[in-house]
Amino acid sequence: MRICFFGGMFCSVLTLFSQQAIDLGSLHGNIGIDAQYYAQDSVISATVPNEKIASNSFVNLNYKRGILVAGLRYEAYLPVLQGFPQGFDGAGVPYLYAGIHTEELDVNLGNFYGQFGSGILFRAYEERGLGYDNAMDGAMIKSRHIKGVSLTAMIGKQRKYFDKSAGTVRGLDLEWSLNESFDSLKTRISLGGSFISKFQSDNSSVYNLPENVAASSFRATIAGSKFRFFNEWAYKINDPSAQNNFIYKNGTGFISQFSYFTKGFGFSADVKRIDNMSFRSEREALLTDVMINFSPSFTRQHTYNLLATLYPYATQLNGEIGGQFELSYKFKKASTLGGKYGTKILLNASQYYGLDTMLLNDQNTDRLGYQADLFGTGELYFRDIHLEVSKKFSKKVKGIFTLANLAYQKDVLEGKSGYGLVKSWVWVNDLSIKLKPKHTLRIEAQGLFTKQDLGDWVTLLVEYTLSPHWFFAIMDQYNYSNPAPSKRTHYYFSSIGYNKNAHRISLSYGRQRAGIFCVGGVCRNVPAANGFTLNLTSNF
Amino acid sequence: MKHYLFLSALFISVACMAQENTFPKIDIHTLESKTFNTNAIENNGQPIVISFWATWCKPCVRELNTISELYEDWQEETGVKLYAVSIDDSRNIQKLAPFVATSDWPFDVLSDVNSDFRRAMNVVTSPHTFLLDENRKIVWQHVGYSPGDEDELYEQLLKLAGK
Numbered sequence: 001m002r003i004c005f006f007g008g009m010f011c012s013v014l015t016l017f018s019q020q021a022i023d024l025g026s027l028h029g030n031i032g033i034d035a036q037y038y039a040q041d042s043v044i045s046a047t048v049p050n051e052k053i054a055s056n057s058f059v060n061l062n063y064k065r066g067i068l069v070a071g072l073r074y075e076a077y078l079p080v081l082q083g084f085p086q087g088f089d090g091a092g093v094p095y096l097y098a099g100i101h102t103e104e105l106d107v108n109l110g111n112f113y114g115q116f117g118s119g120i121l122f123r124a125y126e127e128r129g130l131g132y133d134n135a136m137d138g139a140m141i142k143s144r145h146i147k148g149v150s151l152t153a154m155i156g157k158q159r160k161y162f163d164k165s166a167g168t169v170r171g172l173d174l175e176w177s178l179n180e181s182f183d184s185l186k187t188r189i190s191l192g193g194s195f196i197s198k199f200q201s202d203n204s205s206v207y208n209l210p211e212n213v214a215a216s217s218f219r220a221t222i223a224g225s226k227f228r229f230f231n232e233w234a235y236k237i238n239d240p241s242a243q244n245n246f247i248y249k250n251g252t253g254f255i256s257q258f259s260y261f262t263k264g265f266g267f268s269a270d271v272k273r274i275d276n277m278s279f280r281s282e283r284e285a286l287l288t289d290v291m292i293n294f295s296p297s298f299t300r301q302h303t304y305n306l307l308a309t310l311y312p313y314a315t316q317l318n319g320e321i322g323g324q325f326e327l328s329y330k331f332k333k334a335s336t337l338g339g340k341y342g343t344k345i346l347l348n349a350s351q352y353y354g355l356d357t358m359l360l361n362d363q364n365t366d367r368l369g370y371q372a373d374l375f376g377t378g379e380l381y382f383r384d385i386h387l388e389v390s391k392k393f394s395k396k397v398k399g400i401f402t403l404a405n406l407a408y409q410k411d412v413l414e415g416k417s418g419y420g421l422v423k424s425w426v427w428v429n430d431l432s433i434k435l436k437p438k439h440t441l442r443i444e445a446q447g448l449f450t451k452q453d454l455g456d457w458v459t460l461l462v463e464y465t466l467s468p469h470w471f472f473a474i475m476d477q478y479n480y481s482n483p484a485p486s487k488r489t490h491y492y493f494s495s496i497g498y499n500k501n502a503h504r505i506s507l508s509y510g511r512q513r514a515g516i517f518c519v520g521g522v523c524r525n526v527p528a529a530n531g532f533t534l535n536l537t538s539n540f
Numbered sequence: 541m542k543h544y545l546f547l548s549a550l551f552i553s554v555a556c557m558a559q560e561n562t563f564p565k566i567d568i569h570t571l572e573s574k575t576f577n578t579n580a581i582e583n584n585g586q587p588i589v590i591s592f593w594a595t596w597c598k599p600c601v602r603e604l605n606t607i608s609e610l611y612e613d614w615q616e617e618t619g620v621k622l623y624a625v626s627i628d629d630s631r632n633i634q635k636l637a638p639f640v641a642t643s644d645w646p647f648d649v650l651s652d653v654n655s656d657f658r659r660a661m662n663v664v665t666s667p668h669t670f671l672l673d674e675n676r677k678i679v680w681q682h683v684g685y686s687p688g689d690e691d692e693l694y695e696q697l698l699k700l701a702g703k
Contacts (some may be wrong), residue, residue: 026562028678030662060662064562069660101565103577115654118630125629125654128664142567150567150575177575188573223573228637257634266638296631301596326635328642344642400598430598438688467688502668502681539662539681 025065030502030539032128033057036081039531054081056088058128070098084131085288087161094162095135106142111135114154116173116194117219119294120234120253121279124158132288135159136169148180158281158290165290167200167281188223196292198281207246207367213239215251215279230257234293236279240367242286243278244318247369251276253295264332269325270298275355275372278317298324299350299384304402304428305459305477306448311408311422313352313382321377322352341392349385354378354412380421383407395434402428410453424450438467455481471497475510502539507532563676564660568625569651571637576650578657585674586619587700589693592658592668594628595639600667603685608645610690618701622647627658627666671696 035055038048055078062071076091077084097110113135115123126133138156152173158165175192179185194217202209215236222229236251252275259268279293297315302308328346331338356376360368386404393399404426410419425448432442444461458480463473477491493510511530565579581588591607593600604624607614614620624647626636633653640649652658661670671680671693680696682689 028662030664032664060659062660062662064564064660066562067565069564103565103579113654113656113659115630118633119654123630123654144567190573221573225572228573228634230634259634259638261638261641263641263644266635266642268634268638270634294630296629298631301632303596303598326638328638330642330644346642432602432687434687438691440687465686465688467686468682468692471686499682499684499686502683504665504683537664537683539668539683 023065025063025068027061027063028540029059029061029071030537031057031059032538033534033536034081035534037532038082049079049082051079054079056081056084056131067100067102068098069101072096080131085161087289088131090162092162094133094159104144106140108140111137111159112140112154112156114140114152115294116152116171116196117192117217118230118232118255119296120232120255120277121194121196121215121217121236121293122169122171122173123294125294130288133159134291137164148177150175150177158292160282160285160290165281165285167198167283167290169196169198169281169292171196186224188221190221192219192221193217194219196279198279198292200281200283207240209240209283210238213237217253226262227258227260229259231255234277236277239276239279239283241278241280241283243280244276244369246367247276248367249276249369251279253277264330266328267326269323271323272298273321273355273374274315274317275319276369297352298322299352299382300324300326300348300386304430304444304446305461305475306446306457307402307404307406307426307428310448310457311406311410311424313350313384313408314413316352316354316381316412319355319357319372320352320381321355322350322382324348324350339391339393344390346388346390347386348388350383351380352382353380379409379412380407381409381412386426397434398432400428400430402426402430404428419453422450422452424448424452440465440467454479454487455483469499471495471499471506503537505534505536507534509533564657566657566660568657569653571640571649571651578660581623581676583619583621586621587674587697588672588676589620589622589697590661590670590672591622591624592627592652592661592663592666593624594626594666595632595635596628597666599685601643602687603667603669603690604645605643606687606690607693608643608647610694611646614694614697617703618697620697620701624649625657626651627655627663629653629655669693671700673700 033055035053037053040048058073058075060073072093073095074093077088080086080088095111097108097112099108113124124134124136126135136156136158140154142150142152144150155170157168171194173194175190177190179188197212197214199212202211215234217232217234219232232255234253238248238250240246240248254273256271274295277295281290281292295315295317297313299313326348331343333340333342337343356373356378357370359370362368384404384406386402388400388402390400406424406426408422410422411417428446430444432440434440442463446459448457457477459477461473461475463471465471473495475493479487479489482488491511493508495506495508497504497506509532563579565577567575567577570576591604593604626649628636630653633651636651665683667685669682670678673679679700
């Protein structure tokens with residue numbers, strides 16, 4: 001079947017070649033290879049898989065000529081790297097599309113990605129670094145024929161590794177930007193609504209399951225040159241699934257975001273409540289498989305190792321309530337706190353709770369599961385309060401300093417027991433020193449302090465970059481006060497890389513600590529590993 | 541089978557109607573939440589720089605902070621226009637405008653919330669910086685940022701501006 005499609009593409013390109021010698025369109029793409037060689041390490045109990053070498057590779061090709069777009073991605077997992085969803089196995093072309101994009105109309109056939117509103121009902125996307133890809137396979141049409149109105153309709157099946165989900169997803173989305181319809185309106189107002197329905201046949205001998213599950217949402221944005229206020233409400237009819245333990249309760253979701261910004265000052269705040277909002281195109285699916293919606297955790301996205309990997313929050317799809325605020329301010333140049341170059345400070349706080357619920361003992365009747373209070377909060381799941389100061393000291397020295405206080409309900413967030421709420425302090429110094437033109441030394445010193453769980457950690461990272469081609473980095477992470485003395489381990493890691501234009505290659509060697517790895521807002525457990533890693537990316 | 545035959549047929553028929561201009565036409569947004577089609581990325585025949593970045597990406601922010609200090613000079617000398625395209629998704633989107641306001645950047649910032657433009661430009665890792673000529677053809681691109689990399693972009697800009 002796919003051969004036929006390629007044949008078609010090839011024939012049409014040939015036809016074009018023969019018809020005219022000009023404008024063949026453009027073909028761009030990229031390739032990526034991540035390979036690992038695993039070594040045995042008894043200290044961190046990294047186990048060597050049967051195949052000592054694993055690799056994930058891909059190539060993307062995107063063709064465009066006028067209004068025509070087409071492309072594909074080939075992926076190979078031989079076998080899949082440890083820490084990635086193990087469902088990826090083998091090689092193939094899981095992403096293939098063709099379509100037209102004009103001023104008024106987009107038509108996509110084959111695989112496509114997309115998002116309605118904030119994604120609370122529908123978001124198809126990929127995050128290569130996490131092995132996350134829920135691309136749709138079907139058709140999507142987006143119309144902008146009416147000024148200010150954008151209407152999207154789509155239908156398809158979601159990608160499940162090299163297979164398709166058992167269920168089908170259908171959806172409609174309407175977004176109306178009132179300003180484009182009424183020129184006199186100064187404040188920007190837009191309204192939107194989405195409807196999603198999924199179908200999966202009832203194959204259960206135990207339950208009488210709904211085959212069609214509908215969900216809808218409504219959103220409103222009011223924005224000006226200095227502020228934005230966004231709200232979205234979502235509702236889903238009963239959708240018994242493995243994630244919610246097959247209860248027949250309806251799902252609800254609410255997001256409210258406000259931000260204010262003016263030169264040198266920024267403020268943002270979010271409030272979020274979701275109740276039973278796991279929405280997948282297969283009832284039995286768990287983890288990150290075939291999710292239809294996207295419910296990000298509104299917390300600061302940390303990238304410093306100890307802050308990002310030890311105690312990061314992940315959205316609790318079955319129910320959570322919480323929020324975040326962030327304040328940033330730039331002290332002007334030549335002011336007392338600004339110094340010669342100005343100083344930027346950022347204060348962020350986020351806090352999430354479980355819902356305040358009352359269990360209903362109706363296992364064999366309605367199976368509604370529980371009742372949740374609309375405004376009530378249950379157990380504290382997570383808290384992060386931190387202050388970040390960015391300062392340029394001189395032409396050569398810059399620094400970012402972070403102090404954070406974290407609380408992390410390990411039992412709930414990692415599905416374990418006996419740990420409870422782990423409280424810690426984290427401090428990070430990130431200093432960058434320009435030694436001479438193009439030579440920069442960057443030193444990250446981090447510490448995480450807690451009397452609970454694994455005890456205290458320190459990390460030292462030294463990175464030397466030689467622009468525009470080379471970088472070298474060494475890192476040691478030391479769990480020096482682990483309650484078990486035999487586990488007071490050093491995690492050494494070193495890396496060297498070469499960069500030329502859009503080509504990049506790096507080779508690393510070292511221990512990778514077991515824990516949660518977050519890229520682009522999705523977190524995943526990575527097992528302990530020790531060995532060589534090769535990464536290569538190239539664009540053309 | 542029918543599915544793929546149909547796709548092939550569509551491809552053939554549309555290929556014949558196709559016109560020039562290979563720059564992606566994708567709806568993204570401005571910081572004021574206005575829809576912005578990437579086809580409107582323009583600079584009257586002068587050089588264009590597109591930089592893909594995110595609020596949480598420290599090397600991206602370092603690169604844009606550095607360029608912001610040099611931008612006025614670059615504009616005078618080469619007429620360049622820079623578009624900083626944020627790939628922050630809905631987790632961080634509300635922080636984007638406040639972030640930009642505090643950074644006080646002199647260039648246009650756009651928001652590509654579901655990475656549609658990013659995919660069309662084949663961007664995997666950020667930062668990823670493109671230099672486009674008067675026909676919006678990519679003449680140079682660079683992945684990652686280390687202090688000093690801006691000099692290479694500047695040299696490429698001068699070359700493109702014929703200086």
